[in-house]
Every structure is written in structure tokens, then in C-alpha cells.
Amino acid sequence: MNLKTNLEKWIQYDTNPLIIFSNDAKVLYLNEAGEYILSFISPKRVYDTIIQYAPQELGFKYIKETFTFGEFSYDYALIGYDNYDEIGVRFYKDLHSKTKTIDLEKLEEINIYFILDLARTYTFIDKEIEFIDIFDPDLPDIKFNKDILIKLFNEIYSLLRNNNKIKTEVKIKIGEYIKLNNQKYKLLEIILYAKNIEKKELEYENITIEFLDERVVILLPFIV
């Protein structure tokens, strides 16, 4: 085949993200869609996810799985490598995904630590729990719907009731963002560490909740 067309440009402008990593998680190549994702999500997070699904031998593999990175969601991915130094992924975007919005007028000023304390007092009203907190004292109040946040943390803490100790970390997530109303916002990351976590699929608008091994990670838009 002798094409005059530059195939790399087709890849470059494709809406499906393509990212090639070195075997130490460095980004070697990415198209525009890939670059867009990595302006919100850390490359390490994508790398750590794809190596879990990589084919055992040289080759390419389609994975039918929902890959969620913050606000991005994909239905499946092509993961593969033709040498042992590089690994690549191409995500296939969910064409039905909508632009996320939030009604800024309806948001209320919230102290996240107060909400966490309220949810704990409520959830563990009949139980003594040791709480270890890693809080950022300089964190300003955020703007969100307080009813939703209280319900969210009540529900999540109730899934951790089977513990004697819970560690809570609150920080601004570095290198990841969420796009709401076509505006990019930082993310507030709240990580609850506990040995016994009852996992449950939770859906709260504009909030990402991930149940991982011995921790729950909650990402909220950091709107101040």
C-alpha cells in the first residue's frame, strides 16, 4: 500500500484518546484526545489501570469494561504492545455521554470538615469509633448542595460501620480536573480508609465515588 495520506494526522485528530507509555509509565506519545484527558487525569492513574488489563504476551486486546477517570467514562479499550518497552491504550468514548452541568446559583457555602463531622456524629450515634484525620487547615469553604453532601457522607460512613478505626484524608487532588458548564474545576479528594468496607454502587451527580481496597475515594468539584 502506498498512501500519500499522513496516517499519523488521522490518529492525531481522532476523538478516541490514544496514549503510548514507556514501561516506567512515562508518556511517549498521545493524540489530541489523549492530551485532553491527561490535562484532567494523571498519566500514572491511566497507566496503573491499563496494565491490569494488558495481554500477557505481545499483542492487542479489546477490553469491554467501563473505564472511569473522573468525569470521563469509556465503554471499552484496546490495550496492547508489540515490544516490551512500550504499552499503548486507545479508549473508545461513550458517545452518549453528556456535558456535565451544575447550577451555580443553587450552591451553598459549605465547610467540608463540618459536614464530615456531622455525618460521623449521625452515623455513629450509637457507636464509638476512633477517627484519624489528615486535614488541610488552609482549605477554604467550598460551594455545593449541602443536602446532597450530608446524604452522601451519611451513606458512605454507614458502609464503614463495621470498623473501630477510620482514617479520613481531605486534600485537593493534584493534576486532575472536572469540567462543568464548560469550565474546568479542580477536584477535592476525600479518602476514607477503613479495613471493612461494604461496597455499594452509589450515584451522586458530579461526584465520583470509587470503592478500592480498604479505602473509598470521593472526588468533588472544588468550587469556591
Place this chain on the structure above:
Amino acid sequence: MEFIAVSPISKKIYKLASMLRDMDVNVYIYGEEGVGKSFLAKFISPNAILYNDKLKDTNQEVIIENITHIPDNFKRIIATGNSPLFGDLKDKFTMQIELKPLNERKEDISAFYQLFEAQAKQELKIQKEIIPLKNPKNLHIIKQDIYKQLLCNDYDKNDIIDVLKQFFRNHYTQDDSYNSMLKLFDKALIEVLLDKYKSKLQVAKHLKINRHTLTKKVNELED
């Protein structure tokens, strides 16, 4: 408003309620009758008014007792009921707080007695020592007991006759005999004197009746 919180669970309820004062979210409080639901509702939202059908100003904080439906989009609703909510009604509330029965927070009972006793004495202008019940079922019983003890203390014979008249009016039936009514008198008198003199011999002596007669009466009262 004095919030009684001696038991560990009540201390946590107090902390939660204090925090909720600053959060204008809807709260539902449930528990048995006489556990303090209305008081807690008022504590959480001191400016709230009691809801009625005619209330139209939705810019109000309202307290709805024994809620069955959400009437309107009021600024804030604090509702009470006897059991937890489910479904759509539950979703209207950010939190559901259960107030436990008094027998699950016995440490609070003595403090409730002290509070209600002081209030009752001030209202009635009667000073008298109150002997608390050991296991009052709820706060209504405590209040009733305090008022009863304070009022009974000042009764004279005419008051007792009035009380008995009211009792007979309300409770006398055709099945009650003269003797069964007299047993009320016997029971009150013998129980108090046994408590005072400790032995039946002494009681019989003071009442100027035969000891066997007294024993017979005591046995009858126990049947």
C-alpha cells in the same frame, strides 16, 4: 432551652442537634410517645412554628408533628413521628434521628426529674420533696408523677372526697360492690402504715384491729 444529656446516647444527640441548628436542612425525628421529639424539634429550629393547614407563608421554618405528607416547600421542615420513614417521604429529609425510649438512657431520668420538678414547683408555688419513680416509661409519666406528688401533698379531707367522687363518677360500674370500693381505702391506708411501722403487729395496734384481721385484709389485697 435546657437540653438534658447525661447518657452517652443523649450527649451525641445533643451534639448532633446543636450542629443541625446551623444547617437549614430538613430533619425527621422519630421514637415512642413521650421521649422528647417535640422538644428536640424546637431545639434544632427555635424559630420554627407549629404547622397547620392554613399556613401559607412558605418562607417559614415549620415543625410538623406525626407527619404523613410534606405539605409545601417550606424553608425548612422539622417533622416528628413514631417510626422511621421510607420511600419518597424519607427522601425529603436529610436526616432521620431516632430518640430512644427512656429505659435505654436511664442516666437521663434523674436529670429530667430535677428539671420538671423545678418547673412544676415554680408554677404551682408548692415546695415538697419528690420521690422519683424507679422506671418511668416516658417523660409524660415523669411530669404527671411530679404534679401528682406536689398536688396530693396539700390535699385535705375535702379534696380527698372530691377526688374519690370524681373517681367513682368515672370508674364505678355495676359490677363493683361496696366492699370492692372499700378495698381502695384499705389498700392506701395499710400500705402507708406498713411502710411506716414495718410490722403488721404495730400496724394492727395503731389501727386498733386484731392482727389476724389485718393479715386477712393484707392477703385479700394481694389477691
